[in-house]
Amino acid sequence: MTYCVGVKFNRGLAFMSDTRTNAGVDSISVFKKMYTWEVPGERAFVLLAAGNLATTQAVVSLLDERAKSVADRSPTLLKTPSMYQTARLVGDTVKEVIATSASGGQNADAFSASFILGGQVKGGEPRLFLIYPEGNFIESSEDTPFFQIGETKYGKPILIRAYDPDMSFSQATKLLAISFDSTIRSNLSVGMPLDMTFYERDSLSLGYRARLEQDDPYYKEVSERWSEALRDTFNVLPDYPL
Amino acid sequence: MTYCVGVKFNRGLAFMSDTRTNAGVDSISVFKKMYTWEVPGERAFVLLAAGNLATTQAVVSLLDERAKSVADRSPTLLKTPSMYQTARLVGDTVKEVIATSASGGQNADAFSASFILGGQVKGGEPRLFLIYPEGNFIESSEDTPFFQIGETKYGKPILIRAYDPDMSFSQATKLLAISFDSTIRSNLSVGMPLDMTFYERDSLSLGYRARLEQDDPYYKEVSERWSEALRDTFNVLPDYPL
Numbered sequence: 362m363t364y365c366v367g368v369k370f371n372r373g374l375a376f377m378s379d380t381r382t383n384a385g386v387d388s389i390s391v392f393k394k395m396y397t398w399e400v401p402g403e404r405a406f407v408l409l410a411a412g413n414l415a416t417t418q419a420v421v422s423l424l425d426e427r428a429k430s431v432a433d434r435s436p437t438l439l440k441t442p443s444m445y446q447t448a449r450l451v452g453d454t455v456k457e458v459i460a461t462s463a464s465g466g467q468n469a470d471a472f473s474a475s476f477i478l479g480g481q482v483k484g485g486e487p488r489l490f491l492i493y494p495e496g497n498f499i500e501s502s503e504d505t506p507f508f509q510i511g512e513t514k515y516g517k518p519i520l521i522r523a524y525d526p527d528m529s530f531s532q533a534t535k536l537l538a539i540s541f542d543s544t545i546r547s548n549l550s551v552g553m554p555l556d557m558t559f560y561e562r563d564s565l566s567l568g569y570r571a572r573l574e575q576d577d578p579y580y581k582e583v584s585e586r587w588s589e590a591l592r593d594t595f596n597v598l599p600d601y602p603l
Numbered sequence: 604m605t606y607c608v609g610v611k612f613n614r615g616l617a618f619m620s621d622t623r624t625n626a627g628v629d630s631i632s633v634f635k636k637m638y639t640w641e642v643p644g645e646r647a648f649v650l651l652a653a654g655n656l657a658t659t660q661a662v663v664s665l666l667d668e669r670a671k672s673v674a675d676r677s678p679t680l681l682k683t684p685s686m687y688q689t690a691r692l693v694g695d696t697v698k699e700v701i702a703t704s705a706s707g708g709q710n711a712d713a714f715s716a717s718f719i720l721g722g723q724v725k726g727g728e729p730r731l732f733l734i735y736p737e738g739n740f741i742e743s744s745e746d747t748p749f750f751q752i753g754e755t756k757y758g759k760p761i762l763i764r765a766y767d768p769d770m771s772f773s774q775a776t777k778l779l780a781i782s783f784d785s786t787i788r789s790n791l792s793v794g795m796p797l798d799m800t801f802y803e804r805d806s807l808s809l810g811y812r813a814r815l816e817q818d819d820p821y822y823k824e825v826s827e828r829w830s831e832a833l834r835d836t837f838n839v840l841p842d843y844p845l
Binding site for chain 1: 754756757759760761763764765771772773774776777778780781785788789790811821824825828829830832833834836837839840841842843844845
C-alpha cells in the first residue's frame with residue numbers, strides 16, 4: 362500500500378511519504394510517491410500519490426508533459442491562476458487517466474488512486490487539498506489541518522493528539538516521523554525510506570527536501586525513544602483497581 | 604463498526620469490546636458484543652463478535668439454544684471435549700448462519716462476521732482463537748498473543764509496543780483501555796461503553812466482569828493522562844535538525 366501525509370501549519374506545509382509499493386507481499390519495490398513543480402517566485406507545488414502505481418505515474422507523466430509543451434492548448438500546472446485551479450487540473454487529469462484505463466469495461470476501482478496536493482500560487486494563500494479518484498477534492502481547514510492517504514489509521518492518533526498549528530518544521534518532522542513509525546511497525550505494506558519536504562509560506566519556491574533512510578540516525582533515535590517513552594508512560598499510569 | 608480485542612497472558616485471557624453498532628452514522632445503537640458461557644469447574648468461554656449484527660446475534664442465539672436443549676442431537680457448547688472442538692462448533696455455526704442468510708443468491712459478504720473465542724475446558728490449556736466468516740480459525744501464539752476484530756488499526760501500535768506476557772489483569776485493563784481510547788478518538792464507529800472480562804487460568808469459571816461507562820473515573824484518568832503524557836513525551840524528544 363502506501364502512507365502519505367500533508368499537514369498545514371501557520372509557517373507553511375509539510376509533507377512526508379513512504380516509498381514501498383507492492384503487488385502482493387512477494388513483489389515489493391521502492392518508488393517515489395512525492396512529486397514537485399515550481400516556478401521560483403511564482404508558484405510551488407507538492408503532490409503525494411497513493412493507489413494504483415500505473416495510474417499515479419500516468420497522472421504525473423501527463424502533468425509533466427503538459428507543463429513542458431508550452432504550445433499545447435491543454436492547461437498546464439505552470440500556468441494555473443490559483444491553487445484551486447491547480448487542484449482542478451490535477452483532479453481532471455486523475456479522472457481522465459482512470460476513465461481511460463477502465464474504458465475496456467474493466468472495473469475502475471482497480472485503477473483507483475488518490476492524491477494530496479499542496480502549495481502556493483503568487484497572490485494566493487498556501488493551500489492543501491485531498492483529491493479523490495473521481496477527480497473532485499476537498500481542502501484542509503483549521504479543524505482538519507492534515508490529510509492522509511493510503512494506510513492512514515495507525516498513524517492518525519498521534520497526529521490528532523500532538524498537532525499544533527504553531528509548530529516549526531523541525532517539530533513537524535518529529536510529528537510525521539512518529540506517525541510513520543507507528544504505521545511501519547504495524548503494517549508491512551508501508552516501508553522506508555521516507556521522503557519529506559516543506560513548503561515555507563510565501564517563499565514561492567520548494568523548500569528543504571530530504572530522504573530518511575532506514576539507518577537515519579534521527580529517525581532511529583525518535584523511533585527508539587518514542588517506544589521507550591510509551592512503555593515508561595504506560596508503566597507510570599495507574600493500573601486498573603480490581 | 605466495532606472494536607474487540609482478546610489477549611492471552613500467562614495468567615489467563617483478557618477481553619474488551621465496544622458497544623456501538625451503526626447502519627450509517629444516523630442509525631447508531633448500543634449492543635453488547637461480548638457473550639459468555641460456563642459450567643463452573645469444567646469450562647468457561649468468552650466470545651466477541653464483529654460484523655453484521657443479524658449474523659452475530661443469530662450465531663449466539665443458535666449456540667445458546669443448542670446449549671440449553673440437551674436432548675438435541677446437535678453438538679453443544681456445554682459438551683465440547685476441548686477448546687479446539689469449541690472453536691470448530693462456533694466456526695460451523697458461523698458458516699451455517701451466513702450460508703442461510705445468503706442462500707437467496709445474495710452476496711455473502713453483506714452477512715459477514717468474525718469472532719474472537721477464548722476460554723478453557725478442563726484438562727486443556729486456556730486458548731484463544733480468531734474465527735473467520737468462512738468458519739475456519741487460527742489460534743494465538745507467543746508471537747501473536749492477541750487478536751483484534753473490527754476497527755483494528757488505530758489501537759494496534761500500543762498493543763505491539765506495550766504487551767508483556769507477565770502482565771497482571773490490572774495492567775492488561777490499562778493496555779486495553781489505551782488501545783480503545785486511541786480507536787474511539789479516531790473513529791466514530793467505535794464507542795463507549797466498553798465491556799471487559801478476564802478469564803483466570805485454570806479457574807474454569809468466568810472471572811471479573813465490568814462495563815466502563817463514558818464517565819468511568821479510571822477510563823477518564825487513563826485517557827487524559829495518556830494524551831498529556833504523549834504530548835509531554837513528544838516535546839521531550841529532539842526536534843529534527845534542519
